[in-house]
Amino acid sequence: MRKIALVAAGILVLSGAVLPKVAVAQSPMVNGQVTKIDESAGKITLKHGPIKKLDMNEGMTMVFRVQDPAMLKQVKVGDKVRFDADRVNGQITVTKIEKAN
Numbered sequence: 630m631r632k633i634a635l636v637a638a639g640i641l642v643l644s645g646a647v648l649p650k651v652a653v654a655q656s657p658m659v660n661g662q663v664t665k666i667d668e669s670a671g672k673i674t675l676k677h678g679p680i681k682k683l684d685m686n687e688g689m690t691m692v693f694r695v696q697d698p699a700m701l702k703q704v705k706v707g708d709k710v711r712f713d714a715d716r717v718n719g720q721i722t723v724t725k726i727e728k729a730n
């Protein structure tokens with residue numbers, strides 16, 4: 630009986646320790662607008678606001694790689710979007726993208 634209680638307590642401690650980390654890892658989405666899509670190259674050009682974690686302190690228009698080519702089918706040129714980007718193997722890559730309302 631005591632062992633079960635200890636295991637249960639351990640699970641509670643673990644889940645409590647893991648959950649806040651997940652919340653912190655989620656970075657806020659960046660606002661942008663699609664100006665060009667190159668499906669064959671797996672690239673998208675976005676006009677976007679500052680992305681502090683990528684040392685972009687001002688907005689700009691630039692080309693990003695996309696993590697999954699299917700992302701390029703979810704949006705079209707002119708769409709306002711919200712996205713997240715990160716350095717993946719040294720290349721700045723869109724990891725999430727969704728249409729903004």
Ligand SMILES: [Cu+2]
Nearest residue numbers: 685689690691
């Ligand atoms: Cu940029």
